[in-house]
Amino acid sequence: MMNLDKNLVAKRFRKSLTTYGKNAVVQRHMTNRLGEFIKDIPLEHADSVLEIGCGTGFLTEYFIQNFSFNRYVANDIIPECADYVDMISPDVEFLEGDVEELALDEKFDLIVSNATLQWAEDLKGVVSKLNNMLTDRGVLAFSIFGNRNLEQMSKILQRGLKYYSVDQLRELFSDYKILLIQDEIIKLNFESPIDVLKHIKFTGTNALTEYRWSKSGLKNFESQYKRFYTSSEGVYLTYHPVYVILEKTNS
Ligand SMILES: C[S@@+](CC[C@H](N)C(=O)[O-])C[C@H]1O[C@@H](n2cnc3c(N)ncnc32)[C@H](O)[C@@H]1O
Numbered sequence: 001m002m003n004l005d006k007n008l009v010a011k012r013f014r015k016s017l018t019t020y021g022k023n024a025v026v027q028r029h030m031t032n033r034l035g036e037f038i039k040d041i042p043l044e045h046a047d048s049v050l051e052i053g054c055g056t057g058f059l060t061e062y063f064i065q066n067f068s069f070n071r072y073v074a075n076d077i078i079p080e081c082a083d084y085v086d087m088i089s090p091d092v093e094f095l096e097g098d099v100e101e102l103a104l105d106e107k108f109d110l111i112v113s114n115a116t117l118q119w120a121e122d123l124k125g126v127v128s129k130l131n132n133m134l135t136d137r138g139v140l141a142f143s144i145f146g147n148r149n150l151e152q153m154s155k156i157l158q159r160g161l162k163y164y165s166v167d168q169l170r171e172l173f174s175d176y177k178i179l180l181i182q183d184e185i186i187k188l189n190f191e192s193p194i195d196v197l198k199h200i201k202f203t204g205t206n207a208l209t210e211y212r213w214s215k216s217g218l219k220n221f222e223s224q225y226k227r228f229y230t231s232s233e234g235v236y237l238t239y240h241p242v243y244v245i246l247e248k249t250n251s
Pocket of ligand 1: 014054059
């Protein structure tokens with residue numbers, strides 16, 4: 001387990017809220033893929049849905065447009081996300097809070113989350129908690145980032161979030177009935193390493209630690225990035241989405 005500064009996570013995501021919609025192209029793609037995977041599972045009914053880490057509402061909107069349900073509760077650690085989901089539908093109930101601290105008595109048929117659970121300090125613990133919040137035969141469907149995510153950043157800067165490989169995730173969830181676990185690699189092209197940094201800032205992904213760039217540090221970053229990660233369009237950045245669908249397990 002690692003120590004995450006949750007205030008910093010919230011601060012960085014809050015700052016990126018207005019730029020996220022335009023820049024988070026991978027998270028948008030993940031929404032659509034996760035949604036397609038959910039459509040394929042034999043879900044008996046999903047009257048009530050809980051979404052973890054709704055952000056600006058990519059997945060919330062997808063659900064409103066593609067599924068029917070009676071109750072949709074959208075959670076995020078940032079209170080301002082309430083305004084975003086309210087604009088999507090006033091019927092969505094917003095629930096502020098850290099998923100790792102959520103204490104709800106009620107149960108949901110479906111719990112979903114897009115591109116959020118990599119921010120959990122204790123992923124296994126969160127999944128166990130969410131499993132307990134499912135009705136019988138309920139389903140937990142989420143996307144998360146795998147071990148090659150933003151690998152250029154972690155290789156050059158020697159730090160990054162703890163991302164799991166698909167095998168590690170399979171092992172972590174071995175007590176559950178895994179309905180799906182599938183990953184993909186996506187490479188985004190940018191004109192320059194500075195554009196990579198801007199992209200990371202605009203999507204709030206720089207929430208791990210406070211980092212102040214010195215002139216020489218930035219120069220070194222740019223030259224290493226150009227040396228190792230050049231593409232025909234400039235430089236590239238790797239994303240590694242993993243899609244996981246688990247069925248409720250009674251333990
Ligand atoms: C990469 S964004 C994804 C947002 C949205 N699901 C999407 O697909 O666009 C991650 C979101 O998770 C939220 N978040 C991070 N840690 C969280 C936590 N511990 N509990 C609840 N939400 C959290 C952030 O505030 C942010 O809105």
